[in-house]
Amino acid sequence: MSDQLLTVNNLSVAFQSGSITTKAVNGVSFSLNKQESIGIVGESGSGKSVTATSILRLIPRSFAKITSGEIIFQGRDLIKLSAGQMRKVRGNDISMIFQDPSTSLNPVFTVGNQLVETIRAHRKISKKAAKQRALELLDLVGIPAPDKRITMYPHEFSGGMRQRVMIAIALACDPQLLIADEPTTALDVTVQAQILNLMKDLQEQLGMAIIMITHDLGVVWETCEQVLVMYAGRIVESATVKELYQRPLHPYTWGLLDSQITESQDSDAPLSSIPGSPPDLSYEVTGCPFVERCPYAEAICHQETPPLQQLADGHAVACHFQTGSNTLERKEHAYREGTFTRS
Amino acid sequence: MVEVANELEQTRELQYAKARKEQAFTRKLLRNRFAALGLGIIFLLIVTAIFAPLIATHPPNQMDVTKSLLGPGSEGHLLGTDSYGRDTFSRIVYGSRISLIVGISAVLFGAFFGSMLGLISGYVGGRTDAIIMRIIDGMMAFPFILLAIVLMSVLGQGLVNVVIAIGVSNIPGFARVIRGQVLTIKESEYIEVTRSLGARHGRILFYHIVPNSMAPLIVYATMSVAGAIISEASLSFLGLGVQPPTASWGSMLQEGKDFLVLSPELATISGLAILITVLGINLFGDGLRDALDPKMKV
């Protein structure tokens, strides 16, 4: 499998605060091919961001720790690399963009300065050449008049423009993998459409792989081929995007799909929602983490944690009742509470 | 199924109770060893001040010229005597009263007036804020000792005047801390909510803003007590503090400095008393800040 770019095996991450240990990520495994884009969806606290930041080992070392697992990137285990080797990987091979473009740029340096610094940190080229490259990058991410913009400070840019600059910085050294942590959540819809469009174009043009972390299934439909659904620090389902939409298997995925408000949503019928809230991961969770919110739960779900099982055609699911021989029937309106009519 | 649900409900209640206990403020404070040590020192200081007559071995102002400048341990004087033959240990014990009274009252004085100014300044804003803050800036620019000397010479010597002088010099700090708090809290969404509910200014200020500014105020006040104790010692050292023969750590240090060669322990002991007290209060204040900081919560 020379196509494989990244393999994450049994990754677990724990947060330590005083005597309380929170298992933020619990035995996550997935792999990613070159030029592939994979979406990680989940609600807040599902561990999707922690998983992604762990790949770059950017989790705060003072209280977060990778407790087990391996992250194989191009044949090397990133967890075993020294801090210096890891720094070379960051930016050069793997880059990351974050949710809030207003806080991820340094306000006291010009945009050009920050771009040139990044380029020169990874490549031994002259200042002039680096500036040339910076101009190219700004042009690449669709910033008009880059020669003027390069001397401006981050506060002179709008949110969407700042996110474009962040993308330019991330692309500075032609990374093989771009991790995008909710890149459009802080942006308006029309700007979100611009940025997603840009990311798709760039992926085709530069041939990199993308990990897109989001809570919005719409963003996944727009940009990804593969998708992982995370819940309470675990992957509960993984499949291709089309497969997940057509044949979702995990009751949580059903709930998630049902609670999306779509254009075709009948506004006289109540919305579906998943009752309750995710479990507190600072306590030991026994059984399936979704059991308390699952309308299909039975006794075994309280006792045993279902493993993520591979089914045919690359679809995997972690549910006691979706193992191939044992299949659960999806009930319509399982997540609906009561009815009412429009006044 | 019902049983399972009940059991779950019960465990959840238990977990809730456990979490509440773990987040309890005192537990968090005392888990910090330095804070616990600081609290211990403060406790010791307060006990000493209250029970001074029981602890002291001699009356603090009893002179005996025949026994002047005795070394520690001789003739029943635990820490020796000073040039007038007064028992150093007893004077240190009684001196803690002055330190504590001045430290606490001066800070209360400064905290009260400073907070008032800070509240008004931060809440009203605009021109009022500009005027109050320029006055505060002026006060801050004026060296404390000079300010105290001026005040002491106007008001005359005496314990109350020492408290006022140190208290006044504490006003600007409190005003600034509180103003900063008010400015942030004023803009928060829950204040906007309260305004949208039709609350009057008084309620917004004293029901919402003041309680939410208490945490940094308490921390700042604790630290200021240490500062005030040093200020009192400095004033006494300069002869502007409490009048002799009342025992105060500052005046003892001043008297001790004349005998540094002959009996160095005189100055050392009073200096150590100041040092340990201030250290204890600051350790406690640090711990308090960590325990009160909501960001430290899980």
Place this chain on the structure above:
Amino acid sequence: MREPLLEVEGLKKHFPVSSPIPFKKSDQRVKAVDGLSFKVYKGETLGVVGESGCGKSTMARLVNQLIKPSDGVVNFKEANLVDMDAERLRLTRQKIQMVFQDPYASLDPRLQVGQLIAEPLVIHKVGTTATRKKRVEELLETVGLNKRYADRFPHEFSGGQRQRINIARALSLNPELIICDEPVSALDVSVQAQVINLLKKLQAEFKLTYIFISHDLNVVRYMCDRIAVMYLGRIVEIGTYEEIYKNPQHPYTKALFSAIPKENPFADKEHIILKGTVPSPLNPPTGCHFHERCPVAMDICKTKEPNMITSKDTHQASCHLIN
């Protein structure tokens, strides 16, 4: 004809820009809200959509007089709130409540849930301690929370639960109009649906009127009877949700709807990608505010500001193309 509960006429708010020179008043103005006129009918939900900086949140605060408007009329039940004296305004405002966006910042962290929900009652001196306590329990159950929660603190609750607490507080004085400023934007999808269902249920139960502000067009379409689309401090289009959704007139409305990500991986959705970003309200473009980004702009758009043109009596849009 339905009875309007709220009528807004020519509402404006221009914020002065603080000048870099002390004690000198700046003559620059941010036109956050620049001439809004609309009606809200009894029992309906008016949705207000628009991107950040379009003035929708300022509009909400102008309606209930949290911010004093520079100009304009806000008639609530035929009484103008703008020139009302402070004491009468306080009383009238009992009937207009707000639910804010951030469920974490909108609850005073030092107060218990019971105190928070009872606060409007205390402020307006309604009832005794005992009746207030009963009302709090009743409200907690109305919004689907356990009544034992009254003595807990906000940090012990999840975002969705906190938003329920906010809603309970807004309901305590039996309001007629509730202004919801992005009430579900900070919540996860599954929780978002719970809160929206709750808001709809309460509307039917208590005959409430909502102004529902959101940037999420699907949420607005689902929630609202009528929708107003705002751009740079002005309403560019207003109509029933069907009109706005199925037959948008203004090019901005069209672009806004086309920008929503597709709702399944098989859909082949064409997005209208707008050029640039929302201009600064400090220095808005001449003529039609939208012309710089408009894919169908004409010469007249650069110079002449379009009027509101009524295509049906419920549907209005301001664009030169409509003639």
